Amino acid sequence: MYDALFRAQLDELKADGNYRHFAELERHRGQFPAATHHGAQREVTIWCSNDYLGMGQHPAVLQAMHSALDTCGAGSGGTRNISGTTHEHVLLEAELADLHGKQAALLFTSGYVSNWASLGTLGARIPGLMILSDALNHASMIEGIRHSKAERIIWKHNDLADLERHLAALPLDRPKLIAFESVYSMDGDIAPIAEICDLAKRYNAMTYLDEVHAVGLYGPRGGGIAEREGLMRRIDVIQGTLGKAYGVTGGYIAASATLCDVIRSFASGFIFTTALPPAVAAGARAAVAHLKRSDLERAAQRRAVASVREALDRIGVPHLPNPSHIIPLMVGCPQKCRYIADRLLAEHAIYIQPINYPTVPRGTERLRITPSPVHSAEDIRRLALGLEALWAECQLARRPIAAQ
DSSP states (O other): OHHHHHHHHHHHHHHTTOOOOOOOEEEOTTTTTEEEETTTTEEEEEOSOSOTTOGGGOHHHHHHHHHHHHHHOSOOOSBIIIIIOOHHHHHHHHHHHHHHTOSEEEEESOHHHHHHHHHHHHHHHSTTOEEEEETTOOHHHHHHHHHHTOEEEEEOTTOHHHHHHHHHTSOTTSOEEEEEESBOTTTOOBOOHHHHHHHHHHTTOEEEEEOTTTTTTSSTTSOOHHHHTTOGGGOSEEEEESSSTTSSOOEEEEEOHHHHHHHHHHOHHHHTSBOOOHHHHHHHHHHHHHHHHOOHHHHHHHHHHHHHHHHHHHHTOOOOOOSSSOEEEEOOOHHHHHHHHHHHHHHHOEEOOEEOTTTSOTTOOEEEEOOOTTOOHHHHHHHHHHHHHHHHHTTOOOOOOOOO
8 A cells, every 4th residue: 555655656756757866876086077877887977066176086085084994994983972073073173163263163964964953953942033044045954944943934035125124023132043055056146145144233143154065165265155255253153064065975063162062962963873984074174174275176166167158158058147156057847857967968978967846946947067177178068069969959948159
């Protein structure tokens, strides 16, 4: 009975074009963005990775992980409370606190867990807290806010007037927290952080900023958009990930020592889970430290993003304009989105995962391209050729061809 119910739900998902197919990939050290696609049994070029700077292949990161593995062994051995706080965890938290100019930082097993646990705990521990959440916040933030059982208001995405309208309607002395992101991962737009901080000060609210798609990528030391704009000191909680630009895995918050201690002491998502392996913490620390010193990777990525956008303009394939490193190609149909992705893989050895509902609203299905410093001019040329042919075949809207 239950299997029949499950099959019916999966069949409906497939009929809508929203069934998710996993690509079985094998990355090769030193060759990213190339990988072996075991389903297609061929070498492919990855164009949708969140390893934005290729740090998952960086020699300093790999050496740090090998060294920690040889020194400490494989696992952490327990939760952070029960034998799982290793020297590497403490060093990484200090590195992250320094990155964001905060008193302390706290590690989690993923960025999802860090948002869920931190927002859930803050909402539960601050009596009468009203959480004002941007309408396009990540699922991890939404789930954390729901878990907290705190009252919440959803304000229109990046709409300062709507945010102020809601803030002004609340008593000035009521506890409030504004939760938002810096770079929004699906459209690539960026929040007006300074103006949100101004409103927070005016209406006596805390600020919680998710920088997962910005840490490592923006700012002179990779501290994110808030660092680039000189705003880190105005943010109460900065949340980030180690699984994107830093190339490893894990999540964290950086804040005051007292706030981090409250999360450490009360967040079930922190207390009751096994700590990251020390080798992972060591690799993350090496990546953070390297990107504090080096701007080479960020500069090369900016050039790659500009080159891809120029190539798309030359062939008339429309892409959402935004000031970030994320290039969304809007398709608007789940079946066509899946078809283009499959054909790119089969005929051009290009892997881009289609982004369909529920990750994005129905009618906004897209291909999300993330150029990196290690994509070559030839990679970009092949991408443009494949997209040009498939865009024409699927009769999708095009822009006027840019002047040659």
